[in-house]
């Protein structure tokens with residue numbers, strides 16, 4: 001067996017990342033580009049000792065759950081890998097990702113995993129998107145002129161980072177986001193504005209950010225550039241506010257030309273407040289261009305009510321109770337849960353998020369919450385006065401999960417309740433290997449924040465063994 005060989009395989013289940021499992025002469029084959037329960041012709045990409053990596057080139061016998069994807073970029077754009085699968089099947093497969101991670105990695109077999117909480121919106125649910133400027137990915141059969149080849153505003157193609165697929169529509173974004181992206185792209189294209197090149201460390205345009213507060217309708221547009229071009233930004237600000245009066249703020253984020261990321265060194269507000277306000281239940285939150293906020297607002301509200309329902313039953317007397325909100329971002333979880341506890345401490349690494357979290361506590365008149373800027377990879381250190389309290393921890397780390405230092409500090413603190421929210425069940429299951437020695441898993445609740453993609457958010461609620 002060698003690279004580029006063609007094989008015919010019956011697919012079995014889908015595993016993480018939207019890859020299907022199959023077998024060829026007893027050896028596991030990991031196949032990209034197909035669905036479970038299909039007969040596919042695959043091309044071998046890599047032959048490893050224990051498995052083969054392959055890509056589907058022809059679907060010979062389709063799954064009964066296969067549907068026609070609505071997006072013309074499907075297959076090339078890495079965003080919506082499951083758009084060709086019926087939504088109810090997407091939910092079942094995502095539940096199986098969680099089951100698989102908990103059984104295979106944490107060896108947890110005896111805990112019921114609840115059905116995934118489905119998203120009300122299967123499309124148009126994202127409240128934020130960052131589109132990149134770069135050289136254009138060229139589609140076969142389309143003739144591009146030289147200027148078009150050099151200009152794209154859209155999404156990166158997996159494994160082709162220097163090129164971007166110029167997009168005109170994305171079904172995960174609102175109509176507004178699609179219109180503004182196209183308008184800004186045309187405006188800059190017509191004026192021949194240069195695109196940033198990491199290699200040459202020159203060019204102006206890096207990215208376009210569009211954020212919407214779905215419950216208040218406030219809207220933020222941000223242009224990420226390597227420099228402040230006053231004339232250009234002023235003109236763009238003027239035309240944007242005239243054409244889209246619903247944009248409540250427009251900002252220019254200045255990001256270093258020697259970095260591939262869009263991390264801003266400086267943010268210049270061109271018009272509006274420089275942030276948007278979102279409402280979740282009785283609370284409101286200031287969201288800044290570069291601070292984290294859950295991307296599917298309606299599903300985030302459902303996720304927070306799972307936590308509230310649990311705590312309402314669990315914390316019957318709040319005297320001497322302490323909630324520790326780890327990876328607290330702009331303070332959303334800590335503030336929403338603050339009414340169930342005597343005191344709340346939020347820990348977060350990013351200074352801007354800490355400042356926004358403090359403002360969010362203040363505008364909501366929440367006075368029992370305090371935010372501490374700390375890199376949690378160094379573990380958690382708590383002042384003595386808190387150690388005697390009745391502690392609950394909620395932890396919501398990035399995809400990489402926690403590290404040993406932090407897990408060790410949690411175990412030392414012995415919180416009675418431990419709520420672990422994760423956007424990556426694989427790292428969550430890994431982190432539970434040690435925690436399960438001290439904690440009983442009460443229940444596991446996946447929430448679908450990202451329909452059409454293979455991503456799944458998962459809540460694990462744990463209770464200290466008595």
Ligand SMILES: C[S@@+](CC[C@H](N)C(=O)[O-])C[C@H]1O[C@@H](n2cnc3c(N)ncnc32)[C@H](O)[C@@H]1O
Pocket residue numbers: 292293294326327328329330331332333347348349350353374375376377396397398
């Ligand atoms: C998934 S977000 C959760 C935010 C918040 N819980 C919410 O729901 O809005 C993860 C947060 O962790 C922060 N973060 C990432 N690495 C960190 C670290 N090593 N120490 C502390 N905070 C970190 C990020 O800045 C981000 O705000």
